[in-house]
């Protein structure tokens with residue numbers, strides 16, 4: 001049974017708290033690089049800290065504390081020039097290490113204090129696969145994990161983000177909860193569509209630990225034993241990353257009561273479109289509520305997950321829950337978090353922190369999905385799969401993106417161009 005005090009410990013994200021310190025040992029995605037193409041300054045909140053991300057004239061990124069060291073104006077209303085990020089209030093400018101590179105009036109009157117003594121708090125950033133990551137922990141920073149999925153070629157990638165008004169841990173606990181697929185996604189979708197149909201039942205679940213987190217499999221009615229592939233189709237990477245096949249779902253802890261959902265999708269193009277490469281990875285913000293009713297959207301997969309997460313409250317009252325056999329993964333995950341918080345307190349690295357560059361050349365999965373997932377499919381087979389998946393959920397007839405509501409038209413067009421097809425083709429290929 002989880003006490004109120006324990007629950008508080010697990011859900012705090014700020015500096016100096018046990019969980020806040022654990023979370024500070026990992027890199028977290030805070031923006032799509034494409035966002036900074038459009039506007040080079042973005043306000044960011046991560047682990048309870050207000051920050052500002054900017055892209056300098058030289059193309060490099062800086063991440064600074066939000067409030068200017070002078071008289072605390074909001075630097076997210078600043079602008080970028082040759083000196084770095086310039087505060088709009090009195091024009092002080094900072095480089096990406098937080099040095100004051102210009103303080104116009106003080107420079108004029110020969111006061112060197114701002115340049116010599118003032119330091120705006122600054123954090124390191126890295127970019128990978130069209131995402132900008134931030135690290136708020138102690139130096140030396142670990143390596144930014146180069147997961148195998150980021151290495152796959154010939155795929156159309158897109159980044160989808162959505163603010164989620166609840167604590168990150170309840171989102172991450174959902175990642176080690178296999179039985180919810182049957183109910184939250186399959187059966188609820190059937191019910192919403194007015195269908196009597198029911199998904200095949202779960203007969204058993206298996207949660208295995210691997211070096212970076214958990215891999216799980218399910219025995220499903222009618223499917224017999226777990227095959228090696230289905231066994232490991234879903235991976236959880238400590239502490240807050242889910243990899244259910246061909247995409248990453250980051251549950252980025254904004255603060256104790258807010259999460260940023262950052263999802264990075266990879267969709268291999270059919271055989272006849274290879275080789276394929278993208279100049280830049282498009283990004284968009286998902287639609288999560290119905291503007292007319294103000295209710296959560298319930299039709300798309302991660303929208304359904306969102307309903308479950310936020311429905312538990314801003315911070316779920318774990319003292320009132322009843323953990324049972326289906327929650328085996330949740331219990332294992334919590335135990336690992338406690339061990340990892342203890343490790344951090346002892347000055348050790350927690351699970352999944354990588355410091356060896358050789359190891360990080362590519363971090364492989366515990367199964368061989370590369371051959372299964374990146375092999376180019378012949379167009380006919382590819383179309384049939386696409387049609388089946390688009391028919392399986394509740395998504396609108398023209399909506400081929402079943403994960404999140406609100407995919408913009410221009411992203412859908414880019415996707416169709418990359419794949420070389422029109423949606424009608426996929427529908428026509430249904431048996």
Ligand code: FES
Nearest residue numbers: 068070071087090
């Ligand atoms: S508050 Fe930023 S320059 Fe004065």
Ligand SMILES: [Fe+2]
Nearest residue numbers: 180185301305
């Ligand atoms: Fe889910």
